[in-house]
Amino acid sequence: MGLELYLDLMSQPCRAVYIFAKKNGIPFQLRTIELLKGQHYTDAFAQVNPLRKVPALKDGDFVLAERKYKAPDHWYPQDLQTRARVDEYLAWQHTALRSCCSRAMWQKMMFPVFLGQPVPPERLASTLAELDGCLQMLEDKFLQNKAFLTGPHISVADLVAITELMHPVSAGCKIFESRPKLAAWRQRVEAAVGESLFQEAHEVVLKAKDMPPLMDPTLKEKLKLSVQCLLH
Known part of the structure; x- marks a missing residue:
């Protein structure tokens, strides 16, 4: 499975990550986590990020996206x-x-x-x-x-x-x-x-x-x- 981004576009950092990935053609699957519905409190999301924070990414063995994908300098x-x-x-x-x-x-x-x-x-x-x-x-x-x-x-x-x-x-x-x-x-x-x-x-x-x-x-x-x- 490719890069998965766990985002809530109500969140400022999530919007920045979303725009950066889209603008630079980085392929990803969007996994929406609705903070106002408490979805970051679920056990399922805790398996992705025990801190229960967004943005979060899952990319194989958690390789940081900026080291794997090229973007203009x-x-x-x-x-x-x-x-x-x-x-x-x-x-x-x-x-x-x-x-x-x-x-x-x-x-x-x-x-x-x-x-x-x-x-x-x-x-x-x-x-x-x-x-x-x-x-x-x-x-x-x-x-x-x-x-x-x-x-x-x-x-x-x-x-x-x-x-x-x-x-x-x-x-x-x-x-x-x-x-x-x-x-x-x-x-x-x-x-x-x-x-x-x-x-x-x-x-x-x-x-x-x-x-x-x-x-x-x-x-x-x-x-x-x-x-x-x-x-x-």
Whole structure:
């Protein structure tokens, strides 16, 4: 059996993996794991990933896909200085942009609509202010006047960043409207990966606002506990 990717396209990293594999012609079988239905808690998925996290891959003896499949150098350059710029961004975004983007989505939409748990307005306002600060840092430190975050070509840094930013967008945050530089960068990223693929990868999350409230009390408590930190 070939490469199997266990993904939920509600997840930012899963969307990045999905776009990367599709864009680079890496053949895979999609195994959808719906986090909001608790499918990552099942014993069957624990056999794939005991940590019960996505994205996950299964490829024979778990050979890492990036070592087996060829992709253009610009995604993760061999040049050490350029690669260091990609690594720098990835390290920053995981502790900064990822946190506030996730909290913005959950506090603005998922907790009140999906879980029926209102978030205090002052807490949401604080999260949105933090998000605005991160967006400013993204522009000033990383994008600057470049076409992409690390130079003239798209890299995994751009892919990780754009899938992260679509989280608050799905909740109705107008993060690009007052930031023309960031909006132009988004257009370049979409064009580089292909607009149809970009829309395909984000179709699920952009429809999240239309999901009915979760009714299963057991699953609701599990989800609340797993994302409780996002309230703070």
